[in-house]
Amino acid sequence: MYPSLTLILGGAASGKSAFSEQLVDSTGKPRVYLATSQVFDDEMRLKVEQHIMQRGPDWTTIEEPLDLGPALSELTADQVCLVDCATMWLSNHLLAESDLDKARTDLLTALRDCEAQVVVVSNEVGQGIVPDNALARKFREAQGRLNIALAAEADLVVQVTAGLPLVLKGQLP
Amino acid sequence: MYPSLTLILGGAASGKSAFSEQLVDSTGKPRVYLATSQVFDDEMRLKVEQHIMQRGPDWTTIEEPLDLGPALSELTADQVCLVDCATMWLSNHLLAESDLDKARTDLLTALRDCEAQVVVVSNEVGQGIVPDNALARKFREAQGRLNIALAAEADLVVQVTAGLPLVLKGQLP
């Protein structure tokens, strides 16, 4: 069975995570939160803890910064999983000096094989001025390619701006 | 009576101010321009003077960089007010080291209590690469929260891209 995949796009602090959590809550299914962030400093720790408090106790949380395949393969068809977020995951791979094309292909395969309904949150990072440094430009390109691949695979793509959804592909349930 | 609130979102030089001024002009009501910019250098002075010339003499201009409450409370139900812009206002509070959560809450209260129709212009700043410095990241977060709060309160939310409107909430008059 091919499970449905949803992609939620938005800028930083656009309300995309809150919107995604509402979407997942509305399924009424057991909820899994697949957290990709690595906590390096107090600023990030604070964000992670705020997010956990906001979600409440009805979520199972899995933390996995790099290889999402094993976690996704263990999900069952009655579950819904929120991957938050693809941008942090890509950033972890960039820092780990992974082959970004392989990482992207592997993620797409894992999403295709996953039996649960999956909602992936991802950032738009390409609408500012060209960054000064080559690493940021490389990241911008890789994020763009990842978003294009996820959007092509997804049944539903929603762009969130100031907390408001705009459907780019498919239809909101 | 609860007055209608409109939020106009857009990037830098997206045509959001020109679009907002046309929207305000189309009401046929006495127009108040609530300017939030502080002029620090020639680059900003030039922009302010260009904007005043573009608006023409049919506008009353009020300059207030920080506390918009008093100005908004003096407006009457027959007026329409353009707040240009929430991003500059937020930036002024950041530089003044204000409590940004309190400033946002106070602004929302003042908008709710205002008797005039209000159009607020605000920037989208979260769709580039993560900024290097912590102050810029803090601003990005605060701008996001402000836009989400304004959008939740507004009857009409319009995103302007290359001068073209896209309605995210409500309906254009």
Next chain:
Amino acid sequence: MYPSLTLILGGAASGKSAFSEQLVDSTGKPRVYLATSQVFDDEMRLKVEQHIMQRGPDWTTIEEPLDLGPALSELTADQVCLVDCATMWLSNHLLAESDLDKARTDLLTALRDCEAQVVVVSNEVGQGIVPDNALARKFREAQGRLNIALAAEADLVVQVTAGLPLVLKGQLP
């Protein structure tokens, strides 16, 4: 005869070029690729060569970084031309210290006078944090003004996000 003009907007790596090429391919007309990029380093050379390979042999390629007028004036009504992209063209003029207002006006005149159908690709660069340096801010303003002018002139304006089109003006064929 007034030819139709299409503007394709999008962030970096948003899929806007691929979408534009499909749009041009779908016309069934002889295709001209008007490339505006100047190759300064290996990173850019790689991008140019990847793009040429992706387009395939059915395209005539013209390289012109600054004055697009002569190339546009030689096109005929049976042709379709993809200008890729207006952002690189503007950047070339900024580096050449051209009068940007004059360059924009000249480009608009050349597009108006051109007999072929033209699709112009352009970037959105104004949705990040305000850049540190004055040149980047100047570019952001000039890019905004250019996009507004092109959008006002165009019959069709499409914003591409993660490879997905959103029509801002007109109608997709």
